[in-house]
Amino acid sequence: MKIVALVKSVPDTESKIKINADSSGIDPQGIKFVMNPYDEYAVEEGIRIRERLKDDTTVIAISLGPDRVVDVLRTALAMGADDAIHVNDPAFEGGDPLANARVLAEVIRPLGAGLILGGRQGIDDDASQTIPAIAELLGIPQALIVTELTIDGGNVTARRRIEGGDEVIECTLPAAVTCEKGLNEPRYASLPGIMKAKKKEIRKVTLADLPLEANQVGAAGSRSKMVRYHALPERPPVKMIAGDAAQQAKELARLLREEAKVI
Amino acid sequence: MQYPLTEEQRLIQQTARDFADSVIAPAAEKHNREGKFPLEIVKQLGKMGFLGMLVPESYGGSAAGNFALVLALEEVNRACASTGVTMSVQSSLVTAPIVHWGSEELKQRYLPKLATGEFLGAYALSEPGSGSDAASLSASAVQDGNEFVLNGTKNFITTGNEADVVIAMVRTDPSHKTRGITAFILERGMKGYSVGKKEDKMGLRASSTTQLVFEDLRVPAANILGEVGSGFKIAMHTLDGGRVGIAAQGVGIAQACLDASIKYAEEREAFGQQIGKFQAMQWKIADMAMRVEAARLLVYNAARLKDEKLPHGKEAAMAKLFASEVANDAARDAVQIHGGAGYLEDFPVERYFRDARITEIYEGTSEIQRIVIARNVLKNLK
Amino acid sequence: MANGILVFGEIRGGGLKSVTREIVTAAAELSAAGGGPVAIALIGDGIDAAVTEACALPVEKVYVVRDTQLAAYSTQGYTAALKAIIAQSGANTVLFAATAMGKDLSARAAAACDAALFTDCTEIALNNGALHIKRPVYSGKVIVEMEATAPLQFASIRPNVNAPAAGAGSAAVVEVAAAVDAGAIQGRVKEVTATSGGKKDLTEAEVIVSGGRSLKSGDNFKILQDLADVLGASVGASRAAVDAGYVPHSMQVGQTGKVVNPKLYIAVGISGAIQHLVGMRTSKVIVAINKDENAPIFQKADYGVVGDLFEIVPHLTEECKQLLAHS
Numbered sequence: 001m002k003i004v005a006l007v008k009s010v011p012d013t014e015s016k017i018k019i020n021a022d023s024s025g026i027d028p029q030g031i032k033f034v035m036n037p038y039d040e041y042a043v044e045e046g047i048r049i050r051e052r053l054k055d056d057t058t059v060i061a062i063s064l065g066p067d068r069v070v071d072v073l074r075t076a077l078a079m080g081a082d083d084a085i086h087v088n089d090p091a092f093e094g095g096d097p098l099a100n101a102r103v104l105a106e107v108i109r110p111l112g113a114g115l116i117l118g119g120r121q122g123i124d125d126d127a128s129q130t131i132p133a134i135a136e137l138l139g140i141p142q143a144l145i146v147t148e149l150t151i152d153g154g155n156v157t158a159r160r161r162i163e164g165g166d167e168v169i170e171c172t173l174p175a176a177v178t179c180e181k182g183l184n185e186p187r188y189a190s191l192p193g194i195m196k197a198k199k200k201e202i203r204k205v206t207l208a209d210l211p212l213e214a215n216q217v218g219a220a221g222s223r224s225k226m227v228r229y230h231a232l233p234e235r236p237p238v239k240m241i242a243g244d245a246a247q248q249a250k251e252l253a254r255l256l257r258e259e260a261k262v263i
Numbered sequence: 264m265q266y267p268l269t270e271e272q273r274l275i276q277q278t279a280r281d282f283a284d285s286v287i288a289p290a291a292e293k294h295n296r297e298g299k300f301p302l303e304i305v306k307q308l309g310k311m312g313f314l315g316m317l318v319p320e321s322y323g324g325s326a327a328g329n330f331a332l333v334l335a336l337e338e339v340n341r342a343c344a345s346t347g348v349t350m351s352v353q354s355s356l357v358t359a360p361i362v363h364w365g366s367e368e369l370k371q372r373y374l375p376k377l378a379t380g381e382f383l384g385a386y387a388l389s390e391p392g393s394g395s396d397a398a399s400l401s402a403s404a405v406q407d408g409n410e411f412v413l414n415g416t417k418n419f420i421t422t423g424n425e426a427d428v429v430i431a432m433v434r435t436d437p438s439h440k441t442r443g444i445t446a447f448i449l450e451r452g453m454k455g456y457s458v459g460k461k462e463d464k465m466g467l468r469a470s471s472t473t474q475l476v477f478e479d480l481r482v483p484a485a486n487i488l489g490e491v492g493s494g495f496k497i498a499m500h501t502l503d504g505g506r507v508g509i510a511a512q513g514v515g516i517a518q519a520c521l522d523a524s525i526k527y528a529e530e531r532e533a534f535g536q537q538i539g540k541f542q543a544m545q546w547k548i549a550d551m552a553m554r555v556e557a558a559r560l561l562v563y564n565a566a567r568l569k570d571e572k573l574p575h576g577k578e579a580a581m582a583k584l585f586a587s588e589v590a591n592d593a594a595r596d597a598v599q600i601h602g603g604a605g606y607l608e609d610f611p612v613e614r615y616f617r618d619a620r621i622t623e624i625y626e627g628t629s630e631i632q633r634i635v636i637a638r639n640v641l642k643n644l645k
Numbered sequence: 646m647a648n649g650i651l652v653f654g655e656i657r658g659g660g661l662k663s664v665t666r667e668i669v670t671a672a673a674e675l676s677a678a679g680g681g682p683v684a685i686a687l688i689g690d691g692i693d694a695a696v697t698e699a700c701a702l703p704v705e706k707v708y709v710v711r712d713t714q715l716a717a718y719s720t721q722g723y724t725a726a727l728k729a730i731i732a733q734s735g736a737n738t739v740l741f742a743a744t745a746m747g748k749d750l751s752a753r754a755a756a757a758c759d760a761a762l763f764t765d766c767t768e769i770a771l772n773n774g775a776l777h778i779k780r781p782v783y784s785g786k787v788i789v790e791m792e793a794t795a796p797l798q799f800a801s802i803r804p805n806v807n808a809p810a811a812g813a814g815s816a817a818v819v820e821v822a823a824a825v826d827a828g829a830i831q832g833r834v835k836e837v838t839a840t841s842g843g844k845k846d847l848t849e850a851e852v853i854v855s856g857g858r859s860l861k862s863g864d865n866f867k868i869l870q871d872l873a874d875v876l877g878a879s880v881g882a883s884r885a886a887v888d889a890g891y892v893p894h895s896m897q898v899g900q901t902g903k904v905v906n907p908k909l910y911i912a913v914g915i916s917g918a919i920q921h922l923v924g925m926r927t928s929k930v931i932v933a934i935n936k937d938e939n940a941p942i943f944q945k946a947d948y949g950v951v952g953d954l955f956e957i958v959p960h961l962t963e964e965c966k967q968l969l970a971h972s
Binding site: 011013014016017019026096097098101123124125126127128129131132133135136137140141142143144145156157160161162163164165166167168169170171172175182222223224225226227228229230231232235236238239240241245246248249250252253254255256257260262263 | 718720721724744745746748749752753755756757759760761762763764765777779780781782783784785786787788789790791792793794795798831832833834835836837838839845846848849852876894908909919923926929930932933943944945946947948949950951952953956957960961963964965968969
Binding site for chain 2: 034071192
């Protein structure tokens with residue numbers, strides 16, 4: 001089986017996000033880009049499934065994006081992925097999740113992947129749309145935000161988080177699964193893994209390699225457009241409540257009810 | 264700091280940074296307070312290959328080299344200098360000389376296990392009566408057939424309590440000072456080998472520092488590293504590499520001080536504003552930032568020279584001397600920036616302050632480094 | 646040429662989820678801005694109760710697909726049914742709650758319909774008929790404003806952004822025949838298990854009382870639970886409290902836990918590490934109770950109380966009980 005792990009390069013969670021001069025995006029200056037944390041679970045899960053199956057299963061890491069995503073693909077290789085594909089073309093720029101899904105679906109289709117794994121969301125646009133859209137385009141079932149995954153022959157059992165509980169989904173392979181914290185504990189890349197990854201070739205895929213037209217991808221193929229980015233509105237300064245514990249509690253309850261109107 | 268790294272170097276640095284931030288740092292405070300050797304973390308570093316960076320692939324290492332090693336060492340030391348020195352000793356003082364001078368048999372026997380952390384290693388040069396004046400060491404070895412019989416005591420041995428394998432410098436010929444010293448590889452299980460008391464130290468409290476005692480310890484001649492009489496040369500050459508590692512430790516500690524100072528200066532408010540807005544704080548932090556980068560560049564240079572097999576004795580000494588002083592200056596300023604809070608165990612700068620101190624002392628004191636540098640630049644003295 | 650707004654009605658346990666009422670409120674606002682009539686889409690089997698509830702809401706029509714194949718939720722089956730409803734209703738705007746089901750279905754259906762989709766919106770409006778939204782991105786560190794450029798436009802809206810719609814409407818039921826092919830459903834929900842004993846999940850809670858390491862033990866979380874019971878709130882925790890083993894990870898709010906958006910967030914003994922702040926900073930009103938007046942949480946709070954939480958919280962519980970008893 002071929003397992004695809006979709007990985008994305010996103011700002012490190014500690015990064016301070018600043019909006020750029022014309023409010024069209026974020027200022028990349030000083031931002032450290034890393035593998036999307038949820039995608040680490042996807043790579044790890046793919047490797048674990050391969051290790052469990054002990055057959056000819058391979059894990060292929062795929063990333064769509066500019067040159068910096070190569071670092072993320074190397075990380076996936078160093079963790080233990082077998083191959084990596086870098087999907088990049090000026091025509092892909094500015095794509096919304098659906099436009100990106102069109103590209104990725106066509107990259108994945110000829111691979112005949114049995115399982116497509118990815119993170120539950122990219123912690124940049126937080127859209128959670130690309131992988132279900134790929135599943136729709138490929139006509140395969142999906143299980144999102146998964147914390148437990150069992151593969152038995154051609155059947156998948158996935159436990160996923162929902163509000164106030166869990167939901168168990170049963171589906172057939174091929175399938176698309178997005179990974180949530182708790183699914184596994186991603187391994188660190190090892191030094192031998194890094195040295196081996198260095199020698200592996202990362203295959204490049206451009207628009208010319210895909211059965212798509214320029215107007216189906218990138219900004220041209222998108223169904224939405226960015227208008228502008230906004231900083232978070234500034235909160236008014238904190239109102240400190242003085243007095244002894246009883247007075248503080250009484251005043252707080254009054255303010256929450258009469259001023260904030262939240263209780 | 265902006266510095267051009269290859270993809271592979273970035274990945275090594277990033278992996279070390281992730282591991283340092285998410286595994287080493289959270290446990291560092293506890294390990295140091297309890298004086299507990301971070302065995303599990305060191306073993307994990309071994310599994311990840313961070314103890315075999317100077318070991319060729321054919322012996323189970325990654326041959327990533329000295330430059331990659333200092334990238335990783337800085338990150339580990341930023342989180343915990345006790346873990347950092349353990350890693351540095353294992354790589355630079357134990358695996359490196361075996362790679363360089365070990366027989367094929369010794370390499371095969373020890374390197375794969377040292378590279379993966381299955382074995383931990385120590386380097387035994389100092390003695391109760393000889394520190395900086397290493398050539399006056401008195402632990403002795405007398406040949407008896409195919410074996411040597413060792414007697415003596417070694418002092419200040421990092422990882423002494425946990426080491427499975429020790430490289431010990433021992434006098435085989437009392438008539439020659441430097442050429443009468445031989446390097447042996449000892450194993451913990453050997454009869455006559457014992458570990459002395461664990462020292463109570465000001466800093467690096469999670470690393471173990473012990474005496475090692477040899478009493479009629481019989482070692483096969485095959486366990487000699489290099490040749491009989493080449494021990495002092497091996498010791499000095501090895502320390503050149505070790506100094507680069509300690510220099511990287513200094514940079515790591517200094518960077519930790521800088522990170523903590525920036526964080527605190529941005530968080531803490533006094534006189535109605537963030538203290539980072541006061542020029543007094545800004546100057547301290549600006550100087551600290553500049554000096555950390557300067558120290559790092561010296562370390563990078565020494566490591567790269569070593570990787571290229573170019574002479575690097577002077578550069579290693581400069582890197583070690585400068586980085587250790589930067590670490591101590593940074594730690595002092597970091598405590599000052601934190602004010603009273605910096606004097607408490609609650610904030611990590613108190614630990615950085617104590618840990619930094621040893622970097623000016625071990626693997627050659629600052630005075631010795633100055634001598635090394637002076638000898639390299641004053642070449643025409645009579 | 647707006648021609649209607651469709652709200653996907655979420656059904657759990659036979660009834661309409663309350664979050665659907667909030668989405669109806671959002672739809673009504675779009676309708677008032679020229680978005681066309683509002684309708685609800687209901688999908689499932691044995692859903693009469695939900696249909697009745699939906700008909701009472703201030704909407705024009707309730708479109709229903711009933712099919713035994715759809716008794717359990719399946720992304721593919723529901724997508725097919727929703728497509729049929731969209732076609733029959735002629736709606737061009739489809740709204741979902743940004744819940745597990747809403748996000749699962751909206752992402753799939755948007756791809757199936759070649760529609761624009763905005764996930765997790767906190768504001769929505771129409772601009773010449775085009776959906777114009779705001780949503781937090783980069784873990785809530787910034788807001789992006791976006792606009793749909795396709796004739797068909799979807800959005801999922803965060804719970805607790807809108808007040809729930811009430812009213813005694815009498816919408817007409819339109820049964821929609823969707824030929825759902827059982828063979829095309831390759832996966833479905835087999836089992837649903839509740840974890841938090843009927844309490845609202847943190848991500849849906851309107852009021853959250855969260856505790857940090859200063860609670861000192863899991864048992865001490867009882868004083869938070871008491872306050873939560875009075876306020877109808879859910880109890881959360883900081884990572885420090887979870888790491889210390891006081892409470893399970895399912896209660897963790899923050900970067901590596903749940904991202905919450907309640908109207909009131911009470912942080913008790915939580916210092917406010919950045920990892921925690923990103924999980925709750927979009928809360929409408931934030932209260933911080935902490936003994937350390939320098940705790941960074943106060944910089945994010947609307948109301949701050951410096952003092953011993955073990956004294957203040959029980960007093961607060963009592964005060965709230967009295968206030969609410971008189972309302």
